[in-house]
Amino acid sequence: MDSERHELIAAVEGDIERLMADHIEKRPTWYAHDLINWEDGRSFVDEPWDESQCTISPEVREALVLNLLTEDNLPYYHFSIASQFPKDSAIGRWTRRWTAEENQHAIVIRDYLMISRNCDPVALEDDRMATISKGWDSPWTDPVDIFVYTSAQELATRVSHRNTGMKADDERAYEIMKRVAADENYHYIFYKGIVTAMMQHDPSACVQSMLKVYKNFDMPGTVVPKFRRRATYAARAEIYDLRIHAEKIIAPVLREWKIDKLEGLTPEADKDREALLAMPGELVERAEKLERRAVSKLGV
Numbered sequence: 001m002d003s004e005r006h007e008l009i010a011a012v013e014g015d016i017e018r019l020m021a022d023h024i025e026k027r028p029t030w031y032a033h034d035l036i037n038w039e040d041g042r043s044f045v046d047e048p049w050d051e052s053q054c055t056i057s058p059e060v061r062e063a064l065v066l067n068l069l070t071e072d073n074l075p076y077y078h079f080s081i082a083s084q085f086p087k088d089s090a091i092g093r094w095t096r097r098w099t100a101e102e103n104q105h106a107i108v109i110r111d112y113l114m115i116s117r118n119c120d121p122v123a124l125e126d127d128r129m130a131t132i133s134k135g136w137d138s139p140w141t142d143p144v145d146i147f148v149y150t151s152a153q154e155l156a157t158r159v160s161h162r163n164t165g166m167k168a169d170d171e172r173a174y175e176i177m178k179r180v181a182a183d184e185n186y187h188y189i190f191y192k193g194i195v196t197a198m199m200q201h202d203p204s205a206c207v208q209s210m211l212k213v214y215k216n217f218d219m220p221g222t223v224v225p226k227f228r229r230r231a232t233y234a235a236r237a238e239i240y241d242l243r244i245h246a247e248k249i250i251a252p253v254l255r256e257w258k259i260d261k262l263e264g265l266t267p268e269a270d271k272d273r274e275a276l277l278a279m280p281g282e283l284v285e286r287a288e289k290l291e292r293r294a295v296s297k298l299g300v
C-alpha cells in the first residue's frame, strides 16, 4: 500500500470502528435452521433426485445456484480484503466478522435447495468443487478501490438475492432470500460508509477510483461454471441484467455520494467525475440495444 493510501485508511480508522459498532448493534442475529422446512427432507439414497421434483422455474433455479456458488467462493473474498490490511486493524476485525456473516448465506441457500430438491445435488457439488478449486483473484488491491468495489458489489448482491426470492414464487425461498438480502444491505451500509468517510479527506482519489472500478466492474461469480448461461437465465427472469446494474446499483451509489455536488476536485478528478456521471445513462443505452436485439431475435 503506498503511503498516501495508508494515511487515508488511518484517517478513517475511527469511522470504521463506528460503522462496525453500528452494524453489530443493528444487524439482527438470525439462524439458518429456523428458515428451513426440515420436515420436507427425504433421503437422496432411497429417493434419488429427479428434475420433476423441482417446484420453481428453471431460470430461478439457475439464479439460485449461481448466487450460492458465488457465496461459496468466500475464502477468496476474505483473502482479497484480509491480505491488504493489518490483522489487528479495525478493518481486519471487521473482515473476520463479515466473513462469518457471509458464510451463513451459503449455508441457508444450500439447505433450502437440498430440502426442497430444487437443484441437482450432484451437479451442485461438482460445480462447488470446480468453483473453489479455480479460485478468484480480485483485481482490486488498493484500499480505496477495495471499498469502492465492495460498496457496489454488496448492493448488487442485495438486489440479486432479493429479486431471486421474489421471482421464485415460493414462500420459503422468498423469506430466505429476503433475509440474506437484508444482510447484504447491512454490508453495503458499512462499506459505503467507509467511502463516504474517505471522501471527506480525499474526494479526488475516491472519484478517480470509482470511475476505474465501475468501468471494469465484474461480479465475482464469473468464475462459476457456465456463468454466461446462468447469467442469461438470471437476466431472462429479470433478476439481474445490465439495466438493473445501471439503475439499481451504479446510479444509486453515485447519488448516495452526491458525486455531482463535490467541490475542490483536482482537474483530473473533475474530468473523471463527468465520465462517472455519464455512466448510468451509457449503461442504460447499452441495455436498450441488447433488449432491442433480443426482441428482434424473437421476431416480435
Ligand SMILES: [Fe+2]
Residues within 6 Å of the ligand: 071, 102, 105, 157, 184
Ligand atoms: Fe452474501
Ligand SMILES: [Fe+2]
Residues within 6 Å of the ligand: 102, 154, 157, 183, 184, 187
Ligand atoms: Fe455481503
